[in-house]
Amino acid sequence: MHNQLQEKFRLSVLSLIGVVSVLGITPFVFIRYFQGNTLAAIVDLVLILGIVTLVGYAVRTKKTRVVSWIVAVFINVGVFAIVLINGVDSFLWIYPAIASTFFLVRPIEAIVINIILTISCVFFSNIFELISLVSFVITILIVSVNTYVYASRSEKQFRLLESLNIVDELTGALNRRAFSSDIEQALSIAERKNTPYMLAILDLDHFKMVNDKYGHAVGDQVLKDLVTITTDNTRKYDRFYRFGGEEFVLLVPDIKKHQAFIQNLRAAIKKELKTPDGKEVTVSFGVASWLPGATADSWLKSADDALYRAKANGRDCAVFID
Ligand SMILES: Nc1nc2c(ncn2[C@@H]2O[C@H](COP(=O)(O)OP(=O)(O)OP(=O)(O)O)[C@@H](O)[C@H]2O)c(=O)[nH]1
Secondary structure, three states, X not given: OHHHHHHXXXXXXXXXXXXHHHHHHHHHHXXXXXXXXXXXXXXXXXHHHXXXXXXXXXXXXXXXXXXXXXXXHXXXXXXXXXXXXXXXXXXXXXXXXXXXXXXXXXHHHHXXXXXXXXXXXXXXXXXXXXXXXXXXXHHHHHHHHHHHHHHHXXXXXXXXXXXXXXXXXXXXXXXXXXXXXXXXXXXXHHHHHOOOOEEEEEEEOOHHHHHHHHOHHHHHHHHHHHHHHHHHOOOOOOEXXXXXXXXXEEEXXXXXXXXXXXXXXXXXXXXXXXXOOOOEOOEEEEEEEOOOOOOHHHHHHHHHHHHHHHHHOOOOOEXXXX
16 A cells, blocks of 8 residues: 555656656657757657657556656756757756755765766766856755755655544554555465465453543543554454454564464464453454455455354454354
Protein backbone atom coordinates (compact mmCIF):
# COMPACT_ATOMS: atom_id res chain seq x y z
CA MET A 1 0.00 0.00 0.00
CA HIS A 2 2.78 2.33 1.04
CA ASN A 3 4.64 1.69 -2.21
CA GLN A 4 1.53 1.96 -4.32
CA LEU A 5 0.75 5.43 -3.01
CA GLN A 6 4.30 6.55 -3.58
CA GLU A 7 4.18 5.07 -7.06
CA LYS A 8 1.00 7.02 -7.86
CA PHE A 9 2.52 10.22 -6.53
CA ARG A 10 5.74 9.79 -8.54
CA LEU A 11 3.78 8.86 -11.63
CA SER A 12 1.69 12.03 -11.44
CA VAL A 13 4.83 14.17 -10.91
CA LEU A 14 6.54 12.42 -13.83
CA SER A 15 3.55 12.87 -16.11
CA LEU A 16 3.20 16.55 -15.18
CA ILE A 17 6.88 17.29 -15.76
CA GLY A 18 6.71 15.27 -18.98
CA VAL A 19 3.73 17.27 -20.31
CA VAL A 20 5.20 20.63 -19.27
CA SER A 21 8.61 19.79 -20.79
CA VAL A 22 7.12 18.59 -24.06
CA LEU A 23 4.84 21.66 -24.34
CA GLY A 24 7.74 23.97 -23.49
CA ILE A 25 10.35 22.41 -25.79
CA THR A 26 8.20 21.63 -28.87
CA PRO A 27 8.05 25.23 -30.24
CA PHE A 28 11.85 25.36 -30.10
CA VAL A 29 12.19 22.36 -32.41
CA PHE A 30 10.59 24.53 -35.13
CA ILE A 31 12.23 27.81 -34.06
CA ARG A 32 15.72 26.26 -34.18
CA TYR A 33 14.99 24.43 -37.42
CA PHE A 34 13.80 27.58 -39.22
CA GLN A 35 16.77 29.49 -37.78
CA GLY A 36 18.95 26.92 -39.57
CA ASN A 37 20.19 25.51 -36.24
CA THR A 38 19.49 21.87 -37.14
CA LEU A 39 21.67 20.41 -34.39
CA ALA A 40 19.74 22.26 -31.66
CA ALA A 41 16.43 21.24 -33.30
CA ILE A 42 17.58 17.60 -33.25
CA VAL A 43 18.62 17.78 -29.57
CA ASP A 44 15.22 19.30 -28.69
CA LEU A 45 13.45 16.58 -30.66
CA VAL A 46 15.49 13.85 -28.94
CA LEU A 47 14.59 15.40 -25.57
CA ILE A 48 10.87 15.35 -26.40
CA LEU A 49 10.91 11.80 -27.75
CA GLY A 50 13.03 10.60 -24.84
CA ILE A 51 10.77 12.16 -22.21
CA VAL A 52 7.59 10.83 -23.87
CA THR A 53 9.09 7.32 -24.15
CA LEU A 54 10.33 7.31 -20.55
CA VAL A 55 7.05 8.57 -19.09
CA GLY A 56 5.15 6.02 -21.20
CA TYR A 57 7.45 3.28 -19.92
CA ALA A 58 6.82 4.39 -16.31
CA VAL A 59 3.06 4.38 -16.83
CA ARG A 60 3.22 0.86 -18.28
CA THR A 61 5.72 -0.76 -15.91
CA LYS A 62 5.19 1.37 -12.77
CA LYS A 63 8.98 1.55 -12.39
CA THR A 64 8.62 5.17 -11.37
CA ARG A 65 11.71 5.58 -9.19
CA VAL A 66 14.24 4.45 -11.76
CA VAL A 67 12.46 6.26 -14.61
CA SER A 68 12.31 9.51 -12.58
CA TRP A 69 16.05 9.22 -12.14
CA ILE A 70 16.66 8.66 -15.85
CA VAL A 71 14.34 11.56 -16.79
CA ALA A 72 16.18 13.87 -14.35
CA VAL A 73 19.57 12.96 -15.80
CA PHE A 74 18.20 13.08 -19.36
CA ILE A 75 16.75 16.59 -18.91
CA ASN A 76 19.97 17.87 -17.32
CA VAL A 77 22.17 16.36 -20.05
CA GLY A 78 19.80 17.72 -22.72
CA VAL A 79 19.88 21.22 -21.27
CA PHE A 80 23.68 21.07 -21.00
CA ALA A 81 23.88 20.04 -24.68
CA ILE A 82 21.56 22.89 -25.70
CA VAL A 83 23.63 25.40 -23.69
CA LEU A 84 26.80 24.09 -25.37
CA ILE A 85 25.24 24.43 -28.83
CA ASN A 86 23.36 27.73 -28.42
CA GLY A 87 25.43 29.38 -25.71
CA VAL A 88 23.88 32.31 -23.90
CA ASP A 89 20.79 32.17 -26.12
CA SER A 90 19.63 29.05 -24.25
CA PHE A 91 21.16 29.39 -20.79
CA LEU A 92 17.78 30.23 -19.18
CA TRP A 93 16.79 26.58 -19.68
CA ILE A 94 19.14 25.69 -16.82
CA TYR A 95 16.64 27.13 -14.32
CA PRO A 96 13.60 24.94 -15.11
CA ALA A 97 15.93 21.92 -15.38
CA ILE A 98 17.27 22.60 -11.89
CA ALA A 99 13.81 23.13 -10.43
CA SER A 100 12.27 20.01 -12.01
CA THR A 101 15.15 17.79 -10.81
CA PHE A 102 14.06 18.43 -7.21
CA PHE A 103 10.65 16.97 -7.98
CA LEU A 104 11.96 13.91 -9.80
CA VAL A 105 14.60 12.58 -7.41
CA ARG A 106 15.33 12.87 -3.70
CA PRO A 107 16.38 16.40 -2.67
CA ILE A 108 19.94 15.33 -1.85
CA GLU A 109 20.27 13.52 -5.20
CA ALA A 110 18.91 16.61 -6.98
CA ILE A 111 21.61 18.74 -5.34
CA VAL A 112 24.32 16.41 -6.69
CA ILE A 113 22.85 16.41 -10.24
CA ASN A 114 22.44 20.20 -10.19
CA ILE A 115 25.98 20.80 -8.95
CA ILE A 116 27.27 18.64 -11.82
CA LEU A 117 25.16 20.63 -14.34
CA THR A 118 26.29 23.98 -12.92
CA ILE A 119 29.99 23.02 -12.85
CA SER A 120 29.76 21.58 -16.38
CA CYS A 121 28.24 24.83 -17.66
CA VAL A 122 30.90 26.89 -15.87
CA PHE A 123 33.78 24.86 -17.32
CA PHE A 124 32.56 23.83 -20.77
CA SER A 125 30.18 26.51 -22.04
CA ASN A 126 30.99 29.98 -23.30
CA ILE A 127 28.03 31.70 -21.64
CA PHE A 128 30.23 33.51 -19.13
CA GLU A 129 31.76 35.60 -21.86
CA LEU A 130 28.45 37.47 -21.79
CA ILE A 131 26.86 36.89 -18.40
CA SER A 132 28.29 37.34 -14.93
CA LEU A 133 29.47 34.10 -13.31
CA VAL A 134 28.69 35.49 -9.84
CA SER A 135 25.11 36.37 -10.80
CA PHE A 136 24.69 32.96 -12.40
CA VAL A 137 25.92 31.08 -9.32
CA ILE A 138 23.88 33.19 -6.91
CA THR A 139 20.64 32.90 -8.90
CA ILE A 140 21.18 29.14 -9.30
CA LEU A 141 21.69 28.89 -5.54
CA ILE A 142 18.50 30.84 -4.83
CA VAL A 143 16.45 28.67 -7.19
CA SER A 144 18.00 25.50 -5.73
CA VAL A 145 17.45 26.45 -2.09
CA ASN A 146 13.85 27.56 -2.69
CA THR A 147 12.98 24.46 -4.67
CA TYR A 148 14.81 22.22 -2.19
CA VAL A 149 12.74 23.65 0.69
CA TYR A 150 9.50 23.31 -1.27
CA ALA A 151 10.25 19.80 -2.55
CA SER A 152 11.33 18.43 0.84
CA ARG A 153 8.30 19.99 2.54
CA SER A 154 5.90 18.48 0.05
CA GLU A 155 7.65 15.13 0.44
CA LYS A 156 7.19 15.35 4.24
CA GLN A 157 3.54 16.31 3.85
CA PHE A 158 3.02 13.46 1.42
CA ARG A 159 4.51 11.01 3.92
CA LEU A 160 2.24 12.34 6.67
CA LEU A 161 -0.81 12.05 4.43
CA GLU A 162 0.27 8.58 3.40
CA SER A 163 0.55 7.39 7.00
CA LEU A 164 -2.80 9.00 7.95
CA ASN A 165 -4.31 7.11 5.04
CA ILE A 166 -3.07 3.65 6.00
CA VAL A 167 -2.44 3.67 9.76
CA ASP A 168 -4.98 3.11 12.52
CA GLU A 169 -4.96 6.25 14.65
CA LEU A 170 -5.35 4.56 18.05
CA THR A 171 -2.97 1.63 17.82
CA GLY A 172 -0.51 2.51 15.06
CA ALA A 173 -1.29 -0.79 13.29
CA LEU A 174 -2.08 -0.64 9.57
CA ASN A 175 -5.77 -0.06 8.87
CA ARG A 176 -8.38 -1.89 6.86
CA ARG A 177 -7.80 0.26 3.77
CA ALA A 178 -4.17 -0.84 3.73
CA PHE A 179 -5.27 -4.45 4.15
CA SER A 180 -7.67 -4.34 1.18
CA SER A 181 -4.84 -3.23 -1.07
CA ASP A 182 -2.13 -5.50 0.42
CA ILE A 183 -4.20 -8.67 0.27
CA GLU A 184 -4.69 -8.24 -3.49
CA GLN A 185 -0.95 -7.84 -3.90
CA ALA A 186 -0.31 -10.88 -1.66
CA LEU A 187 -2.74 -12.98 -3.71
CA SER A 188 -1.03 -12.03 -6.94
CA ILE A 189 2.46 -12.81 -5.54
CA ALA A 190 1.23 -16.10 -4.08
CA GLU A 191 -0.31 -17.13 -7.44
CA ARG A 192 2.75 -16.11 -9.47
CA LYS A 193 5.46 -17.50 -7.23
CA ASN A 194 3.54 -20.12 -5.27
CA THR A 195 4.73 -18.43 -2.07
CA PRO A 196 3.35 -19.96 1.15
CA TYR A 197 1.30 -17.12 2.63
CA MET A 198 -0.68 -17.23 5.85
CA LEU A 199 -3.52 -15.05 7.10
CA ALA A 200 -4.51 -14.97 10.77
CA ILE A 201 -7.42 -13.17 12.41
CA LEU A 202 -6.72 -12.29 16.06
CA ASP A 203 -9.59 -11.46 18.35
CA LEU A 204 -9.21 -10.46 21.99
CA ASP A 205 -11.10 -12.72 24.39
CA HIS A 206 -13.82 -11.21 26.57
CA PHE A 207 -12.63 -7.74 25.74
CA LYS A 208 -15.99 -6.28 26.70
CA MET A 209 -15.26 -7.40 30.27
CA VAL A 210 -11.92 -5.54 30.20
CA ASN A 211 -13.72 -2.37 29.13
CA ASP A 212 -16.52 -2.86 31.63
CA LYS A 213 -14.21 -3.62 34.54
CA TYR A 214 -11.30 -1.22 33.93
CA GLY A 215 -12.77 1.42 31.64
CA HIS A 216 -12.33 2.36 28.02
CA ALA A 217 -8.92 4.00 28.49
CA VAL A 218 -7.47 0.73 29.81
CA GLY A 219 -9.18 -1.11 26.94
CA ASP A 220 -7.46 1.27 24.51
CA GLN A 221 -4.10 0.64 26.17
CA VAL A 222 -4.61 -3.14 25.88
CA LEU A 223 -5.23 -2.71 22.13
CA LYS A 224 -2.04 -0.65 21.80
CA ASP A 225 -0.05 -3.19 23.84
CA LEU A 226 -1.31 -6.02 21.64
CA VAL A 227 0.06 -4.19 18.57
CA THR A 228 3.43 -3.62 20.27
CA ILE A 229 3.75 -7.24 21.38
CA THR A 230 2.71 -8.59 17.98
CA THR A 231 5.09 -6.28 16.12
CA ASP A 232 7.93 -7.30 18.45
CA ASN A 233 7.22 -10.98 17.85
CA THR A 234 6.79 -10.98 14.08
CA ARG A 235 9.20 -10.33 11.22
CA LYS A 236 9.63 -6.96 9.61
CA TYR A 237 7.86 -7.98 6.40
CA ASP A 238 4.86 -9.47 8.22
CA ARG A 239 1.94 -7.02 8.21
CA PHE A 240 -0.42 -6.36 11.12
CA TYR A 241 -3.74 -4.61 10.57
CA ARG A 242 -6.51 -3.45 12.87
CA PHE A 243 -9.63 -4.69 11.21
CA GLY A 244 -12.06 -2.95 13.53
CA GLY A 245 -12.84 -2.97 17.27
CA GLU A 246 -10.79 -5.70 18.96
CA GLU A 247 -10.18 -7.69 15.78
CA PHE A 248 -6.81 -7.71 14.02
CA VAL A 249 -5.39 -9.43 10.95
CA LEU A 250 -1.86 -10.70 10.45
CA LEU A 251 -0.66 -11.27 6.89
CA VAL A 252 2.48 -13.38 6.79
CA PRO A 253 4.43 -14.12 3.61
CA ASP A 254 6.84 -16.93 2.97
CA ILE A 255 6.05 -18.97 6.05
CA LYS A 256 6.79 -22.67 6.43
CA LYS A 257 6.39 -23.57 10.12
CA HIS A 258 3.24 -21.52 10.47
CA GLN A 259 1.79 -23.44 13.44
CA ALA A 260 4.94 -22.90 15.52
CA PHE A 261 5.04 -19.24 14.43
CA ILE A 262 1.46 -18.62 15.59
CA GLN A 263 1.81 -20.63 18.81
CA ASN A 264 4.94 -18.63 19.74
CA LEU A 265 3.12 -15.38 19.09
CA ARG A 266 0.11 -16.56 21.11
CA ALA A 267 2.39 -17.55 24.00
CA ALA A 268 4.12 -14.14 23.91
CA ILE A 269 0.77 -12.33 23.98
CA LYS A 270 -0.49 -14.54 26.83
CA LYS A 271 2.68 -13.80 28.81
CA GLU A 272 2.90 -10.07 28.17
CA LEU A 273 -0.62 -8.71 27.60
CA LYS A 274 -1.99 -7.74 31.01
CA THR A 275 -4.58 -5.51 32.65
CA PRO A 276 -3.26 -2.90 35.14
CA ASP A 277 -3.76 -5.37 38.03
CA GLY A 278 -1.74 -8.06 36.24
CA LYS A 279 -4.55 -10.23 34.87
CA GLU A 280 -3.70 -11.84 31.55
CA VAL A 281 -5.68 -10.90 28.44
CA THR A 282 -5.80 -13.70 25.89
CA VAL A 283 -6.37 -13.81 22.17
CA SER A 284 -8.06 -16.35 19.88
CA PHE A 285 -6.57 -17.02 16.45
CA GLY A 286 -8.24 -18.17 13.24
CA VAL A 287 -5.51 -19.09 10.76
CA ALA A 288 -5.84 -19.93 7.07
CA SER A 289 -2.98 -20.77 4.73
CA TRP A 290 -3.17 -19.49 1.18
CA LEU A 291 -4.53 -22.03 -1.30
CA PRO A 292 -4.35 -21.75 -5.09
CA GLY A 293 -7.46 -20.06 -6.49
CA ALA A 294 -8.25 -18.24 -3.23
CA THR A 295 -9.82 -14.79 -3.42
CA ALA A 296 -9.58 -12.12 -0.73
CA ASP A 297 -13.12 -12.98 0.41
CA SER A 298 -12.67 -16.76 0.45
CA TRP A 299 -9.33 -16.52 2.26
CA LEU A 300 -10.76 -14.17 4.90
CA LYS A 301 -13.82 -16.39 5.29
CA SER A 302 -11.61 -19.44 5.95
CA ALA A 303 -9.71 -17.53 8.65
CA ASP A 304 -12.98 -16.24 10.07
CA ASP A 305 -14.44 -19.77 10.21
CA ALA A 306 -11.29 -20.90 12.03
CA LEU A 307 -11.66 -18.01 14.48
CA TYR A 308 -15.27 -18.96 15.11
CA ARG A 309 -14.11 -22.47 15.98
CA ALA A 310 -11.35 -21.12 18.24
CA LYS A 311 -13.95 -19.08 20.16
CA ALA A 312 -16.28 -22.08 20.30
CA ASN A 313 -13.39 -24.25 21.57
CA GLY A 314 -13.21 -22.06 24.67
CA ARG A 315 -10.97 -19.17 23.36
CA ASP A 316 -7.26 -18.62 24.10
CA CYS A 317 -6.29 -20.99 21.31
CA ALA A 318 -5.52 -21.11 17.59
CA VAL A 319 -7.41 -23.06 14.94
CA PHE A 320 -5.69 -23.72 11.61
CA ILE A 321 -7.24 -24.31 8.23
CA ASP A 322 -4.64 -25.50 5.74
N1 LIG B 1 -11.46 0.32 24.59
C1 LIG B 1 -11.91 0.07 23.36
N2 LIG B 1 -12.87 -0.88 23.21
C2 LIG B 1 -13.32 -1.15 21.97
C3 LIG B 1 -12.85 -0.48 20.84
N3 LIG B 1 -13.49 -0.98 19.75
C4 LIG B 1 -14.33 -1.93 20.19
N4 LIG B 1 -14.25 -2.05 21.54
C5 LIG B 1 -14.97 -2.92 22.44
O1 LIG B 1 -14.70 -4.26 22.16
C6 LIG B 1 -15.76 -5.03 22.77
C7 LIG B 1 -16.07 -6.20 21.89
O2 LIG B 1 -16.98 -6.99 22.55
P1 LIG B 1 -17.53 -8.36 21.98
O3 LIG B 1 -17.72 -8.23 20.49
O4 LIG B 1 -18.70 -8.75 22.80
O5 LIG B 1 -16.35 -9.35 22.16
P2 LIG B 1 -15.62 -9.90 23.45
O6 LIG B 1 -16.16 -9.30 24.70
O7 LIG B 1 -14.17 -9.75 23.22
O8 LIG B 1 -16.02 -11.42 23.42
P3 LIG B 1 -15.40 -12.58 22.53
O9 LIG B 1 -14.83 -11.93 21.31
O10 LIG B 1 -16.53 -13.46 22.21
O11 LIG B 1 -14.36 -13.23 23.34
C8 LIG B 1 -16.94 -4.09 22.97
O12 LIG B 1 -17.09 -3.86 24.35
C9 LIG B 1 -16.48 -2.79 22.28
O13 LIG B 1 -16.96 -1.65 22.94
C10 LIG B 1 -11.85 0.53 21.04
O14 LIG B 1 -11.37 1.17 20.10
N5 LIG B 1 -11.43 0.75 22.31
